[in-house]
Amino acid sequence: GAVVSQHPSWVICKSGTSVKIECRSLDFQATTMFWYRQFPKQSLMLMATSNEGSKATYEQGVEKDKFLINHASLTLSTLTVTSAHPEDSSFYICSARWETQYFGPGTRLLVL
């Protein structure tokens, strides 16, 4: 149990385009999901906390207009990177809370 999926697993896009990443809890309902970013050889940095039916809470320094988060149901949260630039290239990981946080497999984003 407690499986979290992410889609896509990797994406390459041109600078200036927008990319949407989906995070789904497959066998449980999650009122809270989290979005992290991880750069090579670094730890996970929390970007935002996503609560079903309400606005996401962003960490200091994370631009909410650039990283749009939608948590429309108890099993789905989406992260949209708007007007992506090369510096947004990173490994994006979501987690869903059920007793503890269970993580998705991650999405590798490369912006050219």
Add this chain to the structure above:
Amino acid sequence: SQKIEQNSEALNIQEGKTATLTCNYTNYSPAYLQWYRQDPGRGPVFLLLIRENEKEKRKERLKVTFDTTLKQSLFHITASQPADSATYLCALGQGAQKLVFGQGTRLTINP
């Protein structure tokens, strides 16, 4: 500010020995502490959770201790195997809120 330190960036252990990883924290009073395993290019996998009122937790070959006086957790893997090679992350939490992660220790078990 909150600070979490995992004792070393990398640790090499001979197969069959016990691997011990350390997680220290300052300026924080966590209600619980968790350990995760992360393989390259993958998301973290939950291993163990230990609460502030617990001293020790075990799961198969894994053992975690939590000393709130020393502000330290030790993570042990006994009878280590090459398949245990991965990065191990400690994370602190309070209630249902966000986790704060350490930088991770890259463990390599040599055959």
